[in-house]
Amino acid sequence: MSGTDTAPTATRPGRPRQRVPLPLLVPAGLGLLFLVLPLVGLLARAPWTTLPQRLTQPGVLTALRLSLQTATLATLLCVALGVPLAWLLARVEFPGRRLVRALVTVPLVLPPVVGGVALLLVFGRRGLIGSWLDATFGVTLPFSTAGVVLAEAFVAMPFLVIAVEGALRGADPRYEEAAATLGARRWTTFTHVTLPLVAPGIAAGAVLCWARALGEFGATITFAGNYPGRTQTMPLAVYLALETDLQAAIVLSLILLTVSVAILAGLRDRWVSGP
């Protein structure tokens, strides 16, 4: 890691080398195969010879840029709202907490297309809040890039909340108690003790959240529609390419996969693995 470690990893007295038990190894290997084989399928069928000219087709970069931007904005939104929500669930006793915790996971259970319809019924032009937004500020969210961010955040936020709540529950509460004993207010404790303590958990949650937002399809196409440059993210472009040109769809999928895996691997080494 930092290189200044005095104990070299190779000679670290630690776990003795033990055989991996077969009942664990076999299902683990099967699980890995199951996850990786579809990727192999994509790679095997990719049109490698025409790849360069397909990559430079005009719509591709636009969709990729839009995907990265909206997923990042959605993640920021989720962190801003989701971390306090997770703290509330983990640290404050209030009536109906179980119900609230169940409600937070609703977007996980809901088919994304249904989520998109639900968003339309609230934020749409005739929706509960949307009609007011339209009449008062002239703002309409459907069919806009903001709408894409909203749809992605709706679907991805539970991943962040659950990860951060788990980290908070796993964190030693004595640090916070000590801070309180020393006279720190709850807000000060939160910013100076709790946040640094669960930072790796927040990072892991944010990464999950970002990955989910990047792959979002159903809620996006339902709530934000599909228009190149404005709301057409990579998953939407892949789906439409599939309508006419399987190879183009494979190329688009590979680009999305490569970029997201590269970013996730890069982040993981930096932040997520922790000490």
Added chain:
Amino acid sequence: MTVRWIRAALAAVAVLTLGLAGCGGEPAGSDGGRVTVFAAASLTESFTRLGKDFEAAHPGATVTFNFAGSSALATQITQGAPADVFAAASPATMKTVTDAGDAADTPVTLARNQLVIAVPKGNSARVAGLADLTRPGVKVALCAEQVPCGAAARKALDAAGARLTPATLEQDVKGALAKVKLGEVDAALVYRTDVRAAAADLDAVEFPESADAINDYPIVVLKRTGNPAGARAFVDFVRSEAGRAVLTAAGFQAPPA
């Protein structure tokens, strides 16, 4: 250690392969009476009805449907999906299936469909023709050009010389329709049959340029069918007097003689 690991991995592959082989296999319709029909989204209402009528006329037969955008269905078929009959919303989509050698015989046209402008009941944006769709502030949903209704819409708009920026390009005609029903757009270019099926919520505005963009719906028995007799019987039923009556009631036009 390494050898054991490799052996375990190989065993895992073997188990997986055997397991998968056990699951697959059975060709579509091998149980005699089952006919699996892949049909364009715009055929949903009329084919569901025709399927029931067919089952009533052929005791022991069951018809199951897979309704989706024609192009998605064509991709599924060329990738080996188990289907007996394919009905597409455009000859171009059908061609991808016949070109791939997946059709058992030559497709025949079962009906034709024409575009209309779907507007919410009351037509609050007062849309009377294609030209109104280009007015600022009028939100329009079109189908993406990759699917038949989008290709037809493009033809009609070009014929009218109308240039418009739609709010969204939907992946199939039902998607465009849903956006009008929810009131998120003021109008959508969809098929006459779609508006007729949703007459409680929507009105249709006819426009002359739609004559330049009439869609022929071809139907064909697929080569991979496990039930060729049943598949042919269904295609014949769709083209019979009784079948035509259902299609006409849904708003389709008779195919050219």
